Amino acid sequence: MDMNTGKIELPKQAREFGFFVDGKWVSAGARKLIERRSPAHDVAVTRITRCTVEDLNHAVSVARQAFTDRRWSGLSGTDRAAVLLKAAEGIRARAEELALLETLESGKGISQSRGEVLGAASIYEYAAGAARALHGDTFNNLGDNMLGLVTREPIGVVGLITPWNFPFFILSERVPFILASGCTIVAKPSEVTSATTLVMAEILSDAGLPAGVFNVVTGSGSEIGQAMTEHDDIDMLSFTGSTAVGRRALLASVGNFKKLGLELGGKNPQVVFADADLDEAADGVVFGICFNAGQCCVSGSRLIVEKSVAADFEARIAEKLSRVRVGDPLDPRTQVGAIVTEQQHDTILSYIGKGREEGARLVCGGGPLVTDQGRFVMPTVFSDVTMDMAVAREEIFGPVLTISTFETFDEAMELANDTVYGLAASIWTKNLDKATNAFRRVQAGRVWVNTTIAGGPDLPIGGFKQSGHGRETGIYGVEEYTEVKTVHIALGKRDLWV
Numbered sequence: 001m002d003m004n005t006g007k008i009e010l011p012k013q014a015r016e017f018g019f020f021v022d023g024k025w026v027s028a029g030a031r032k033l034i035e036r037r038s039p040a041h042d043v044a045v046t047r048i049t050r051c052t053v054e055d056l057n058h059a060v061s062v063a064r065q066a067f068t069d070r071r072w073s074g075l076s077g078t079d080r081a082a083v084l085l086k087a088a089e090g091i092r093a094r095a096e097e098l099a100l101l102e103t104l105e106s107g108k109g110i111s112q113s114r115g116e117v118l119g120a121a122s123i124y125e126y127a128a129g130a131a132r133a134l135h136g137d138t139f140n141n142l143g144d145n146m147l148g149l150v151t152r153e154p155i156g157v158v159g160l161i162t163p164w165n166f167p168f169f170i171l172s173e174r175v176p177f178i179l180a181s182g183c184t185i186v187a188k189p190s191e192v193t194s195a196t197t198l199v200m201a202e203i204l205s206d207a208g209l210p211a212g213v214f215n216v217v218t219g220s221g222s223e224i225g226q227a228m229t230e231h232d233d234i235d236m237l238s239f240t241g242s243t244a245v246g247r248r249a250l251l252a253s254v255g256n257f258k259k260l261g262l263e264l265g266g267k268n269p270q271v272v273f274a275d276a277d278l279d280e281a282a283d284g285v286v287f288g289i290c291f292n293a294g295q296c297c298v299s300g301s302r303l304i305v306e307k308s309v310a311a312d313f314e315a316r317i318a319e320k321l322s323r324v325r326v327g328d329p330l331d332p333r334t335q336v337g338a339i340v341t342e343q344q345h346d347t348i349l350s351y352i353g354k355g356r357e358e359g360a361r362l363v364c365g366g367g368p369l370v371t372d373q374g375r376f377v378m379p380t381v382f383s384d385v386t387m388d389m390a391v392a393r394e395e396i397f398g399p400v401l402t403i404s405t406f407e408t409f410d411e412a413m414e415l416a417n418d419t420v421y422g423l424a425a426s427i428w429t430k431n432l433d434k435a436t437n438a439f440r441r442v443q444a445g446r447v448w449v450n451t452t453i454a455g456g457p458d459l460p461i462g463g464f465k466q467s468g469h470g471r472e473t474g475i476y477g478v479e480e481y482t483e484v485k486t487v488h489i490a491l492g493k494r495d496l497w498v
Contacts, residue, residue: 008100008110008330014044015101017194019051019218020201022062023211026055034191034219039107040329040338040374046105048194051219053227056186059215060233063157063184066212073154073182081128084176086207088124091117094203101195102168107338107374108292109329119456120172123473126457127176130478134180147489152482154182155259156235159228161221161249162197163241164190164340165295165397170240171197173457175204175214177477178238184213186234188225192341194218221245232256236481239263240297242395243421243466261470261480263297263462265395266423269416270300270452271438274309276428280450282316285401288426288452290324290379293336294399295344297467298424300452301396304415307405314383314403318364321379326369336399338374345375348398355382355391360402387418395421409434413441422464426452445471 014035018027028049036046067073072080091098099113106113139148158178162171167189178185189197194216201216217224225245229237229252236259239249243265253260270288272281288300305313329337339345345368352366365380377398385392385402392402406412416425425444429435439447445463448454460476462468470480 006332007328010038010041010043010330011045011104014047015195016047017049017198017218019049019055020198020214020216021055021059022215023205025202036105036192036194038104038338038374039340040376042373046101046195048191048198048218051217051224053223056217056224056227056231059186059217060157060231062212063186063215064233066210067154067156067184071210072179072184072213075182077132077134077180080131080180080182083204083208084124084128084131084179087176087204087209088121088128090203090207091121091124091200094199095121098168098196098199101199102193103329103337105193105195106164106167107329107340109332109334109337111332111334112292112337116166116169120169123172123457124176127180127478130177130475131180133475134478134482142488145490145492147491149487149489151485151487152181152479153485155481155483156183157233158183158185158481159231159234159237160185160187161225161228161237161239161241162187162189164193165292165297167193168196168200171200173461173473173477174238175200177473178481179209179213180478181481183236183481185215186228187214187216188221188228189216189218191218191220226252229253230255234258236261238470238472243468246468261472262468263470263472264423264466264468265421266297266299266463266467267302267393267395267419267421268298268300268424268426268444269302269304269419269442270426271412271416271428271442272303272305272309272313273412273429273431273434274306275430275434276450277430278309278313278316281428282313282320284426284428284450284452286317286320286324286379289401290321290336290399291453293339293377294348294379295340295397296453298446298453299397300424300426301401302392303401303403304412305403305405306412307407310403310405314363314381317381317401321364321381324379326376326378336376336379338376339398342375344397345377348377348396348400351391351394351396351398351400352380355385355389355400355402358389358391360385360389360391363403365399387415393419409437413438417441417443420466423467424448
């Protein structure tokens, strides 16, 4: 580590992983390996196993047996909570290891990775409480001869497919809630960011999770992910990723009518009214587009600002962006790190090119940060954007912000909702009536007022429209992985029918 900057040195060699099934590591053996190179440094950092469909089938069989024999679902909420609390301790004990792996594979800044890892530990602690709070209902209003019960039972074997942008945090918004419900899991992380999911399997095992309850298979989405969506012995699939792939998962799930939880794409509006605190709003907008280099499904990528303050607000954004630190993610001072893959880097730059071609006015940025190694894109802002432009309608998944203006409240809401997506939205105003009317009318699963990308595991997350369905986190996130069963208990002597 550089003692002046706190910058961490790159590892001397890539770390090699097997996969994790039935409570133990399975070595790659003769299977092929996928080498991951740091998107910021172009050096090999991890090697993971390219599992086969046979490996997946075995993992599902192990998870099914673990569910059927009730080694986990048969435990009390208190016992499940104890394991989740120990897992949180394990995350904190290995926090620096996890954060470094996250940064090396994803390219996000080490300071951000550290925050996400510690935040993930707190999610496990919340879910431990939710495991104890999960309950059904009784109906004592059916007369003296009948008692009604509604129970919540774990749905069974859950397939979990997680993305590359927040590999550990999104995993932690799913796994502890699935476990709290009593289900067993087969997880498949993105092939470019698998390391922290594999380490988490070890942490859970060390925390006392019974063998076979949490299993991890690694490999490509086109092979292993597709096989999971089609698998007849997976009862529910949780998928986080693009709307296009989510649509394919939906079609593939019909084989056994498996339940789906989908958190998909977003083209999220930041609506700024003239009566907002403009400096705070500008800071929030800049954070919302720069966070995770814009590779964030809830990124505030569409600024919709009241026309009377648009020029002032645009200048504030440009000034703030000029001070954002883009660069080496191993430097704790870095605010915007690398773009995860060459393909994603090219996609972002192609959209910047489209913005120019379509007649949007470039305010700042507009291209890559030129470096000797790695892939970085300067935060980019387009103004005078109309809703017929690709940059306004399509999810870019990079640090690219579009600016459109409005004059009336109704026009603001029309622009905010003019999208096939409905994942998140931010409202900036100091007028309570206006804020309330806005969050009631905007079509999004998460709405922030005078802030953005904020909150913890207490409240649910999920999307409207083509941003998916189902809810994660909060008590809703445990209930999502349960089946509701109705029980009628007859009391006293039966009136004979025959």
